Amino acid sequence: xxxxxxxxxxxxxxxxxxxxxxxxxxxxVLGFLGPNGAGKTTTMKIIxxxxxxxxxxxxxxxxxxxxxSIKARKCIGYLPENNPLYHDMRxxxxxxxxxxxxxxxxxxxxxxxxxxxxxxxxxxxxSDVIRTLSKGYKQRLGLAQALISDPPxxxxxxxxxxxxxxQIYEIRQLIKDLASxxxxxxxxxxxxxxxxxxxxxxxxxxxxxxxxxxTSSLQRGLQDNARIVLKVKEKLDETMQIINSIEGVLSVSxxxxxxxNVETTKDIDLRPELARRVVxxxxxxxxxxxxxxxxxxxxxxxxxxEITPDA
Amino acid sequence: xxxxxxxxxxxxxxxPIFYVIAGIxxxxxxxxxxxxxxxxxxxxxxxxxxxxxxxxxxxxxxLRPLFADMSLLFLFLIPIVSMRLYAEERAQGTxxxxxxxxxxxxxILAAKYLAGLTVLAAIGACxxxxxxxxxxxxxxxxxxxxxxxxxxxxMGSAFLALGVFASSLTRNxxxxxxxxxxxxxxxxxxxxxxxxxxxxxxxxxxxxxSVVGHLSSFLKGMVTLKDxxxxxxxxxxxxxxxxxxxxxxxxxx
Numbered sequence: 001x002x003x004x005x006x007x008x009x010x011x012x013x014x015x016x017x018x019x020x021x022x023x024x025x026x027x028x029v030l031g032f033l034g035p036n037g038a039g040k041t042t043t044m045k046i047i048x049x050x051x052x053x054x055x056x057x058x059x060x061x062x063x064x065x066x067x068x069s070i071k072a073r074k075c076i077g078y079l080p081e082n083n084p085l086y087h088d089m090r091x092x093x094x095x096x097x098x099x100x101x102x103x104x105x106x107x108x109x110x111x112x113x114x115x116x117x118x119x120x121x122x123x124x125x126x127s128d129v130i131r132t133l134s135k136g137y138k139q140r141l142g143l144a145q146a147l148i149s150d151p152p153x154x155x156x157x158x159x160x161x162x163x164x165x166x167q168i169y170e171i172r173q174l175i176k177d178l179a180s181x182x183x184x185x186x187x188x189x190x191x192x193x194x195x196x197x198x199x200x201x202x203x204x205x206x207x208x209x210x211x212x213x214x215t216s217s218l219q220r221g222l223q224d225n226a227r228i229v230l231k232v233k234e235k236l237d238e239t240m241q242i243i244n245s246i247e248g249v250l251s252v253s254x255x256x257x258x259x260x261n262v263e264t265t266k267d268i269d270l271r272p273e274l275a276r277r278v279v280x281x282x283x284x285x286x287x288x289x290x291x292x293x294x295x296x297x298x299x300x301x302x303x304x305x306e307i308t309p310d311a
Numbered sequence: 312x313x314x315x316x317x318x319x320x321x322x323x324x325x326x327p328i329f330y331v332i333a334g335i336x337x338x339x340x341x342x343x344x345x346x347x348x349x350x351x352x353x354x355x356x357x358x359x360x361x362x363x364x365x366x367x368x369x370x371x372x373x374l375r376p377l378f379a380d381m382s383l384l385f386l387f388l389i390p391i392v393s394m395r396l397y398a399e400e401r402a403q404g405t406x407x408x409x410x411x412x413x414x415x416x417x418x419i420l421a422a423k424y425l426a427g428l429t430v431l432a433a434i435g436a437c438x439x440x441x442x443x444x445x446x447x448x449x450x451x452x453x454x455x456x457x458x459x460x461x462x463x464x465x466m467g468s469a470f471l472a473l474g475v476f477a478s479s480l481t482r483n484x485x486x487x488x489x490x491x492x493x494x495x496x497x498x499x500x501x502x503x504x505x506x507x508x509x510x511x512x513x514x515x516x517x518x519x520x521s522v523v524g525h526l527s528s529f530l531k532g533m534v535t536l537k538d539x540x541x542x543x544x545x546x547x548x549x550x551x552x553x554x555x556x557x558x559x560x561x562x563x564x
Contacts, residue, residue, distance in 0.1 A: 084404030
């Protein structure tokens with residue numbers, strides 16, 4: 001659906017995005033992660049034909065975003081960063097304008113408008129002036145204008161920025177509902193959000209893609225060792241000794257009085273063995289679980305790794 | 312294109328800016344009109360008293376000064392109408408919506424320009440009330456009135472194109488208005504230069520590009536091809552420049 005081939009964008013001498021390539025398939029939700037100024041917004045602006053790339057080719061549904069820009073734009077719903085809206089207009093008049101601007105047939109304008117008003121929960125504010133809407137409603141309206149033509153591709157630049165937790169939850173649910181039939185690219189700073197909503201994550205730093213993979217394999221792939229966490233009732237030292245004697249265990253440490261972190265080699269799963277030995281020794285076992293790296297840790301590791309050689 | 316045109320008009324008529332400038336323009340035009348009418352009645356009473364026959368016509372003492380005054384007010388009115396067209400979109404970030412909708416730059420420009428022109432025409436049309444008033448008291452030279460309105464409209468559309476161009480250069484509406492006011496006054500002042508120089512190619516050239524100079528034949532009741540063509544070319548030239556400015560985002564860093 002979206003292919004990006006060796007895309008580079010330079011603003012004068014500063015290079016915002018350097019030689020990135022990736023592909024997003026139909027029905028996929030790609031999370032775009034990176035520190036501020038990494039090139040996320042630039043990439044999104046190029047995908048949506050707002051700016052042309054300095055070099056490289058971007059296609060959306062097979063249409064080149066430079067040469068067949070109008071056709072490509074027809075396939076995209078775009079929620080820009082900071083969610084710009086015409087503050088002097090009313091909700092319905094704005095949506096009506098967007099529907100017509102996107103080339104929806106005159107006879108279908110009203111039905112499309114009613115659909116997004118329903119989908120995005122805008123009934124209460126349908127005749128309000130946009131300036132007076134709360135941030136949550138503005139964000140929903142931003143999403144509504146992106147969705148009105150029912151586009152196969154959605155590009156959302158920080159869709160939950162500045163919302164309160166309840167609103168974030170609602171927007172996230174909405175995106176999840178939309179995901180089934182569409183290709184979505186969304187950028188975010190909030191990592192748990194990305195791991196909840198997205199199938200695939202691209203991490204970008206200093207204009208380059210440093211990792212692109214499914215969320216779970218990213219979390220597993222970066223670990224050198226497997227980690228298991230145990231929680232026991234008492235006899236911490238005794239348990240540590242028992243665990244240390246198991247083959248494959250690399251190290252044991254305790255973070256507080258009853259939790260043990262066990263590092264084992266990556267290729268074997270020691271969980272059954274651990275459980276049996278601990279229980280056989282008559283120790284009360286509360287919890288035993290395998291711990292993957294959180295997306296936060298993956299992100300920090302990738303971004304920091306990239307910074308070190310430069311510095 | 313229709314969608315953007317409708318949107319622009321919606322914003323013009325829902326924001327106070329239109330009502331403020333239309334109100335001020337019509338007030339001042341009204342004052343000029345009143346002033347001229349007082350003068351006309353004074354002359355008329357004197358003529359009646361002393362039974363003198365003069366060559367003075369209503370055209371000279373009422374209509375021509377009135378349209379000249381209106382053209383002067385237009386110079387100040389146009390930058391305020393045009394300033395928001397692109398600058399506001401840039402400042403609010405909505406240009407990112409507009410430029411990612413399936414609309415070409417030319418469609419957007421045409422819609423915005425026509426919306427501005429509609430607003431100017433609407434304000435200008437309000438002055439028709441004055442013509443109605445004149446027609447109630449006396450019979451005016453309607454040919455002159457029509458040609459003057461055509462002249463005002465053409466001059467307005469030329470300066471509006473210049474204003475749209477200025478608006479496409481910046482994200483700040485005040486800068487946009489200042490640039491267009493500066494350029495408009497510049498094109499106005501060129502006419503004076505031409506008058507102080509007695510002859511030569513440069514004087515002729517300056518005279519020909521003086522936008523206000525081309526209005527004078529309309530205010531005399533003549534619609535000449537030369538003047539119509541001038542305003543037309545002036546408009547197209549600045550709209551063309553605007554389009555280039557908008558396109559520059561595709562190659563500028």
